[in-house]
Amino acid sequence: MSYRIDFAVLSEQPSHCRFGLTLHNLSDQDLHHWTLHFSIERYIESDTVTQGQLQQVGSFCSLLPNQK
Structure with a gap:
């Protein structure tokens, strides 16, 4: 499997x-x-995530996709 992640500061x-x-x-x-x-290094407000569910402890984040 092959993946690419794009990250952009908007x-x-x-x-x-x-x-x-x-x-x-x-x-x-x-x-x-x-x-x-x-x-x-930034706190992410979890309610601002539009595609998935975010869990954050300090700087460590886990992003799970929305369940269909």
């Missing part, structure tokens, strides 16, 4: 920033039961 202010993250599945196989783990 806007940055002294008190907050807005960014976009896109996971691309480059393989012919469907992706099931996945979680993306990453680290970021």
Whole structure:
């Protein structure tokens, strides 16, 4: 399986920033039961995540897809 992650800062202010993250599945196989783990130095307000569920402890984040 092959994947690509695009991360872009959409806007940055002294008190907050807005960014976009896109996971691309480059393989012919469907992706099931996945979680993306990453680290970021900013607090993410979980209610601002539009595609998935976010859990954050310190700088460690786990992003789970929405269940269909």
